[in-house]
Amino acid sequence: MNHDLLGRYEAVVGSDVIDQLKQLAHHLKEARVLHVNSTRYGGGVAEILKSMVPLMEALGLSVRWEVISGPEEFFKVTKSMHNALQGFPVEFTEQNIKLYEENNRREFEKLEKVLSEADFVFIHDPQPAFLIKFMPERKNHWIWRCHIDLSRPFRPVWRYLRNIVSDYDASIFSMPDFTQPLPHPQYIIPPSIDPLTEKNMELPEEEVMGVFDRFGLDPKKPLVLQVSRFDRFKDPIGVVRAALMAMKFMPLQLVYAGGGAADDPEGEVIYHEVLAAAKDHPDIHILYLPPEAHRTVNALQRAADVVLQKSTREGFGLTVTEAMWKKKPVIGGDTGGIRIQVVNHHTGFLVHTPEGAALRIRYLLFYHDKRLEMGLKAHRFVKENFLITRHLRDYLSLMLAFISGNGERIEVEATG
Amino acid sequence: MEEANLFHVKDCALVSISTGIKAYILAELLEHLKEVEVGCLYYHFWARQLRPSFDHPEFHNDFAAWAHRDLHDWVLAERLNLIAPHEFQNLEELREELINVLEERIDESGDLPWRKAEKPFYFVKSQIVVLDTGRRLSHPKELKDVVPGFSQGSIFYHFIDARRRTPDRIDDFRAWLMAFAPRYDDLAARLAAIDPYFLTLTEIRQQLSAVFEDYFEEEGA
Numbered sequence: 001m002n003h004d005l006l007g008r009y010e011a012v013v014g015s016d017v018i019d020q021l022k023q024l025a026h027h028l029k030e031a032r033v034l035h036v037n038s039t040r041y042g043g044g045v046a047e048i049l050k051s052m053v054p055l056m057e058a059l060g061l062s063v064r065w066e067v068i069s070g071p072e073e074f075f076k077v078t079k080s081m082h083n084a085l086q087g088f089p090v091e092f093t094e095q096n097i098k099l100y101e102e103n104n105r106r107e108f109e110k111l112e113k114v115l116s117e118a119d120f121v122f123i124h125d126p127q128p129a130f131l132i133k134f135m136p137e138r139k140n141h142w143i144w145r146c147h148i149d150l151s152r153p154f155r156p157v158w159r160y161l162r163n164i165v166s167d168y169d170a171s172i173f174s175m176p177d178f179t180q181p182l183p184h185p186q187y188i189i190p191p192s193i194d195p196l197t198e199k200n201m202e203l204p205e206e207e208v209m210g211v212f213d214r215f216g217l218d219p220k221k222p223l224v225l226q227v228s229r230f231d232r233f234k235d236p237i238g239v240v241r242a243a244l245m246a247m248k249f250m251p252l253q254l255v256y257a258g259g260g261a262a263d264d265p266e267g268e269v270i271y272h273e274v275l276a277a278a279k280d281h282p283d284i285h286i287l288y289l290p291p292e293a294h295r296t297v298n299a300l301q302r303a304a305d306v307v308l309q310k311s312t313r314e315g316f317g318l319t320v321t322e323a324m325w326k327k328k329p330v331i332g333g334d335t336g337g338i339r340i341q342v343v344n345h346h347t348g349f350l351v352h353t354p355e356g357a358a359l360r361i362r363y364l365l366f367y368h369d370k371r372l373e374m375g376l377k378a379h380r381f382v383k384e385n386f387l388i389t390r391h392l393r394d395y396l397s398l399m400l401a402f403i404s405g406n407g408e409r410i411e412v413e414a415t416g
Numbered sequence: 417m418e419e420a421n422l423f424h425v426k427d428c429a430l431v432s433i434s435t436g437i438k439a440y441i442l443a444e445l446l447e448h449l450k451e452v453e454v455g456c457l458y459y460h461f462w463a464r465q466l467r468p469s470f471d472h473p474e475f476h477n478d479f480a481a482w483a484h485r486d487l488h489d490w491v492l493a494e495r496l497n498l499i500a501p502h503e504f505q506n507l508e509e510l511r512e513e514l515i516n517v518l519e520e521r522i523d524e525s526g527d528l529p530w531r532k533a534e535k536p537f538y539f540v541k542s543q544i545v546v547l548d549t550g551r552r553l554s555h556p557k558e559l560k561d562v563v564p565g566f567s568q569g570s571i572f573y574h575f576i577d578a579r580r581r582t583p584d585r586i587d588d589f590r591a592w593l594m595a596f597a598p599r600y601d602d603l604a605a606r607l608a609a610i611d612p613y614f615l616t617l618t619e620i621r622q623q624l625s626a627v628f629e630d631y632f633e634e635e636g637a
Contacts, residue, residue, distance in 0.1 A: 016567040020427055023547050176538035179434040188432035188540060384618070397429040401543045408455045408543060414550035 002058035009055070012195045013389050021389060024396035025059035027412055031399060032062045034118035036111070038078065038127035040067045041291045043229070044191060044318045045124050045147055051194035051388045052395070059392075064114055068107040068128045073099055078127045079266055084157035085126065085148050086233060086313045092157050104130035116140070120399055123168070132167045141402055144168040147191065147315045149336045150178045170402070174316045174337050187398055190337065192391035193321045193382070199294035200325055207295075208302045215255065215285055222252045222365050225304035227297055227322075230258040230270035230288075233313040235333065240277045240284060242310065242357035249362055253283040257300055259291055301326045305371070306364045310357050314338050321386045324348075324378035329371055331360045341386070347378040423553035423592045425562065428573040430466040431543040432459065438536040442487065443529040445479075445537055446518045454507035455541035461501040461510065462580065463542045465617050466572050476613045477501070479514065479537070486533040492521045500613070502579035546573065556593060556600055560628040568617040575620055576612050589624075603631045 010018040033056060039046050049065050056063045077096045084090045108115070108131050115121060115135060123129055124145045132142055144165045150158070150173070158180065165171060165182065172187045173179050179186045193200055212219040224243060228234035236256055243254035256274060259267070271288055278284040289296060301307060307323035309332040316337030320330050324341060330348035332338035342348040349360040364371045384390075404410040437452060439445035460478035475481035476497055484493035495517050504510040522529045549570075553559065566574075574588040582591045590607050593600040606627045612620055 016565055016570075019565075020429070020567040020569055023427055023549060024429065024545075027547070173434065176432075176434045176438075176540050177535075179436055181436050186434040186436065188434055393429055394431070397431045397543075397545045400545050401431045404545070408458065408541070410543060410545045412545060412547045414548035 002054075005054060005058040008196055009389055013383070013387060017389050017393075021059055021393060021396065024393065024400060025056075025061060028396060028399055028403075029060045031119045031403075032117060033064070033120045033122070033399075034114055035063070035065045035122045035124065036068065036115075036128045036131065037065075037124035038068050038070075038075075043291075044316070047194070047197070047199070047318070048191055048388070048391070049124075051197060052392060055388060055392055056395075059396075064118070066111055066114060068104070068111075068131075070103040070107070074103040075127075081126050081157055081161065082148065083233075084154035085150055085161070087152040087154060088233075089154050090157065092160070097160065101130055101133075104128065105134060107131065108134040120402070122172075126161055129161065129164050133164065141170070141399075142168045143187075143398075144171040146171055146173050146178065148178070149313055149315050150180050153180070170398075172398070175340065178315075178336070187394075189391065189394040189398070190340070190386065191316045191318060191321075192386050192388045193318055193325060194388040195325065197294065199298050200322060201298070203295070203299055203302060208299045211296070211299045211303050215287060217253055217255070217285065218283075221283070222250075222305045223255065223303055224252055224306050224308060224361055224365075225255045225257065225300055225323075226308040226310065227257045227301065227319045228309065228311070230267040230274060232266075232270060233311055234258075235310045235312050236270065236274040237277045238312075238354045238357070239308055239310050240274065241354040242308070242361065243284060244281070245354065245358035246361040246365075247283060250365060251283075252361070252365060253285065255285045255287060255300060255304075257287040257289055257297060259289045259293065297322075298326075301328065304328055306331065306361055308357060308361075309333065309338060310351065310354070311335055311338065317341065321382055324375075324386075325382045327372075327375035327379045329364055329374035329378060331357050331364070341381070343381075345374075347374060347381055421595055423559075423588070425549045425551040425553065425566075425570060426573050427547045427549050427567050427569040428466075428577065429545045429547075429569050430463050431545065432463075432467060433541050433543065435539045435541055437539040439539075440532050440536045441530055442489075442492075442518065442522060445482075446515065446522065446529075448539060449511065449514060449518065452539050453541055454511065455543075456539045457501075457507045457510055457514075458580075459540050459542040461499075462576060463544070465576065466568065482533065482537045486535045486537070487531065488534075489521070489525075489528060489531075491524075492517070492528075495521065502585045544577070556596065556603070557632055559589065560625075560632045563621065563628055564625040566621055568621070571617045571621045571624070575610075575624065603627070606631060 006018055035049055037045050053063050053065045077100050080090045119140050121140060121142045122145050125147055129144060170185045170187060171182060172189050174190050176188055226239045239256055274286050278286055301323050307328045307330050309317050309320045309330055311333040314336035320332055320338055320341050323330050324347060330342050331351055332342040334350040334352055342350050344350055351357045351360055401410055437448050439448050464478060480493050480496035483489050483496055499513060501510050578588040579585050590604045593604045610623050
């Protein structure tokens with residue numbers, strides 16, 4: 001057990017939380033756990049795994065994290081599947097299917113040994129989902145972890161994927177709203193952020209204030225920020241429009257800090273669309289950050305007065321969680337997991353239009369005390385509900401439930 | 417002291433499982449309520465404090481919260497909010513009471529059964545994983561030192577979930593103190609005054625800790 005790492009978490013979340021994790025992990029110390037996803041850098045899934053895997057290891061579990069690879073065409077197909085699963089109609093051809101399945105077959109050949117040796121196999125999102133089809137005689141537990149809002153999928157693509165994920169022993173969704181009828185238990189586990197990572201740790205004041213110089217920002221003007229990939233579901237154009245509308249009433253500056261992920265080939269196209277919408281406005285700053293710019297994102301979030309996440313579709317919205325952890329109220333789109341984090345007048349505001357976002361920007365910049373109070377409430381809410389320690393507790397509980405039977409109440413004996 | 421008379425400190429964690437059943441209107445909610453597993457009632461009444469939720473317990477169950485926020489029927493929300501699950505012998509009786517309240521409200525209001533809620537009600541069930549921590553207390557005085565370090569799961573198990581398990585529908589602390597009666601009757605009365613339905617788990621822990629500390633300091637003085 002890595003007591004140093006556990007001690008660092010304990011300093012943030014308290015000893016009661018860590019003691020409970022140790023208790024749960026003690027009953028699982030023989031279990032071998034494997035996570036498989038499609039990128040090691042960029043995006044919420046990779047970030048969660050980067051924290052989750054060492055923490056599981058620190059508790060004494062045997063854990064592996066494997067990443068499938070593939071040519072650019074493969075990731076174009078899976079990005080298209082991703083968009084379709086969030087409700088965007090796409091062309092999904094036989095050739096796409098062949099490419100997807102063939103790539104999974106090649107990856108299976110590389111991973112066969114570890115896939116068969118693990119007791120619990122967590123497959124994240126659709127990219128590696130087809131791996132299960134090559135192990136019909138498996139004896140271990142396969143769990144499909146869906147990080148996507150599946151509430152209104154584009155049906156032709158969902159029908160195809162449903163036939164694959166139906167083979168799993170269980171699936172995990174971030175919210176009940178995201179589930180679809182499947183022939184196995186669907187667990188509800190919201191994702192989380194890690195308070196110890198570069199993206200969320202405390203930073204020296206000079207580093208936070210340094211972003212103003214670094215990105216040509218005015219330290220005297222209020223800073224409104226959205227951090228998201230250049231993805232149409234994050235509504236970057238709507239964000240620019242909201243800022244322009246609010247600027248008519250008060251001085252402010254907008255930073256849209258985005259980036260790409262290795263499994264998202266669409267980012268650059270959207271980036272250029274956003275640049276065009278900003279029309280070289282001196283108070284609108286569009287930043288294309290590399291995936292490893294975690295510390296910069298952290299500093300920007302801490303320097304911001306108000307944070308936006310004006311998504312029209314969202315899996316969970318970890319950037320919302322990050323901003324709330326830094327005591328910022330968030331103006332978020334009324335969609336997906338943003339709804340369970342942003343509570344009107346408590347931790348921020350839910351909006352439906354650029355006009356709504358513009359109004360709430362003005363409100364929060366006008367009421368200084370209210371903004372600070374909401375930020376504190378947001379921080380407490382994240383601390384109790386959306387840190388990696390709670391996320392891990394849910395995973396460990398799920399695994400214990402799995403090996404202990406399907407009863408409503410599972411009693412685990414003391415271990416002496 | 418015999419093992420059976422010791423206080424067994426337990427911890428628990430909740431696993432939430434979607435049933436895939438949802439209701440957009442009150443008539444649908446009523447129909448589903450008649451059929452869903454009783455585990456759903458446990459989740460929506462008892463387990464809500466153990467899962468991520470912003471709500472300060474203004475609403476004591478998810479049905480009341482949905483009626484208020486998404487169906488916008490304040491009358492129904494108030495009536496549902498008054499239902500105290502520990503007053504029922506079992507979850508089937510609780511289900512019957514819920515059905516009665518919904519049917520009564522449907523009879524009173526013409527179009528309400530068909531009014532579409534802003535967001536559907538999702539029926540979720542839960543599994544509770546109960547862990548024996550191995551820690552045993554032999555004297556009530558020890559509660560003063562150990563309760564402040566209880567996890568939220570331990571607080572939930574001993575102070576809320578206990579009301580479903582114990583014969584008198586009380587928390588585990590009071591149930592244990594009865595074995596020492598009448599010596600700790602005053603302490604039991606103070607514990608009874610903590611209403612779990614108006615507090616978060618963190619607040620319950622704070623109040624329990626304060627009660628134990630005050631009581632045993634007074635006793636020692």
